[in-house]
Amino acid sequence: MILIYTHKITPRVRYIFKHIFTRILLIDIDFTTKVEEFVAFNGPKISYTNVALGKEFFIKSAHLLFEQGVNDVEVTMGKWDKVPCFFGVGSKSSIPFDIFSASFYLITRYEEYLPHVKDKHGRYSAEESLAYQQGFLEKPLIDIWAYKLLKTLKERFPDYTYPLRKYKFIATIDVDNAFAYKYKSIVRTIGGFFTDAYQLKIFNMWDRIAVRFNIKKDPFDTYKEILKLKKEHNIKTIFFFLIGDYSSFDTNISYAKGKFKLLIKDMVDYARVGLHPSYYTIHNATLLKKEKERLEGITNMPMIRSRQHFLRFSLPKTYQQLIDLEILEDYSMGYANHVGFRASTCTPFYFYDLDYEIQTPLKVFPFALMDTTLNLHLKLTPRQSIGKIRELLNEVKRVNGTFIPLFHNESLSNYLYWKGWQRVYGTMVKMAAKK
Known part of the structure; x- marks a missing residue:
């Protein structure tokens, strides 16, 4: 256990320290605001405050974790060795920047609460983000920082036993169109x-x-191929089904079709199933609830996981709606037009609501890439896409994170603009399934 001294234990402090130490580094921590207790402690300890108490491992704090609400934040980029960082705190600190404030800023999507220009679908765009503008969108920066911190801690406390987490892979499939032609009206x-x-x-x-x-x-009937790869490589696979009413953006077959219901029930038997809330649920909690109840009626089980159609969500409102409906896991954290790590982490994390200053029970699973991003937005060939997937996968494996790609059943069809893409999913699974 590592003891953390800070002059004030705020919800923000507790949240981000737990994420970095407990979830990424698997290190138990405890907090104290009593100087005498900190001085008397014989184990490894860190002070996080304005001025060092002595010669302890000291990280000078910026102001962000001791504030409330959302304010304009000045971000000036620097370097920690060759790694980009911000919220620099000077040479007296054991590391040159406030890793905890910077991580909190990125993981809470603080910048998405600030005024910004939305894209044509009402989404926060990658181009607005600090990660895109400063060139670290394709790196899980928080995890990289955490592992650099771990290296520094090992040098300072060499006798302490440091566990190492294991890399994980979760394959996710969005079913926007269960079939190309079959069972449509x-x-x-x-x-x-x-x-x-x-x-x-x-x-x-x-x-x-x-x-x-x-x-x-039917060309989009690729479920057997997906399940075959799941079984061969023993991987966790989640299908997200769109069952909203028909609209120009929601073009799946009717949820009332018996064959569609059978398909969903089959997937429940072999994999996990989640809700794919339709385009207009972003501002309509009643519609979101209706669709959740529909899927629960088909599966006969509580629906605890979700991913927004078109990745269309707005913070904090959409997540607050999911929490109200007792959805426990969200897989929407990523961009439609760029690959990379929207929250700058490849570690699942609990959503921190800046409106109420609390850690919520909603666990966010950030994804690293989407098939349509590679094909339609970045215009990459299947071969180039495999290369880009390998780059992102290696970034995740370096920090023993969780690699989550987003594919569609359509992209395995080798049909129309998906010609040659079936092998992309298969190759990715083989690469990602290797521990």
């Missing part, structure tokens, strides 16, 4: 047929007819 089928005819998409017309008459397998 007659109106949508006829409408799609004439649209293809107008655009002279002859092969699409044939595929639509062939699938409807069971001559061909």
Whole structure:
């Protein structure tokens, strides 16, 4: 156990120290505000305050963890060796910046509470973020800082036993369109047929007819392939099903279709299942509740995990809605148009609500990349995408973090603009499943 002295134990202090020491470094900590208790302690200890008490391991504190609410924060970048950092505190500190305030700023998405320009879908865009602007979006910076801190602690306290966490991999699949053509209504089928005819998409017309008459397998029916890889490599896999009402952004087949319900029930038997709240739930708690109850009615089990469709969420409102509905895990923390670590960590963390200054029960699982980002936004080929996936995976493995990619059942179809992409998912699973 490491004892932490600070002049004031705030909810922010307790939250971020627990994340860095307990969740990343697996080190037990305790806090004290009593100088005499700190001085008398014989084990490893750290002071986090304005001025060192003596010659102890001292990290000078900035102001952020002792404030309340959201204020304009001046961020000036520096370097810790070759690693970017900010909130510099000078040479008297054992490390040159306030690692805890900087980590809190990034992991709480503090900047997303400040005024910013949203994209066309009402989302906070990567380009607005400090991580993108300063070039560290593709690095789990908080975890990197934590491991550099660990190295410094080992030099100062060599006799202390430091455990090492294990790398984890979670495959996640968003089911926006369970099937390309099958089980869709007659109106949508006829409408799609004439649209293809107008655009002279002859092969699409044939595929639509062939699938409807069971001559061909539906191209988006890739579930057996996904489950086969899950079984072969013994990996945790989660399917997020979109079951909202039809709209221009929510185009799945009707949740009421018997075959769709059977598909969801099958996935429950072989993997984990989560809710994929539809496009308009971002500002509609009633609609979110309705969709959660729908999925629970199909699975006959409480729905505890979720990922927003289009990654469309707004802090803190969307997360507050999920908490009110007793959803315990969210997998939306990432960007649609860039790969990388939106919260600058590859460690699942509990959402800290800056409105109420509390750690909530909602656990956030940040993902590192999305298939549509690689293909449609970054315009990478399958080969280039595998290279980018390898880069991000190696960043996670270096800090024994949790690697979470986001794929769709569609991207394994080798169909239309997903030609050649089936091997991308398979190759990624093989790389990521290696411990």
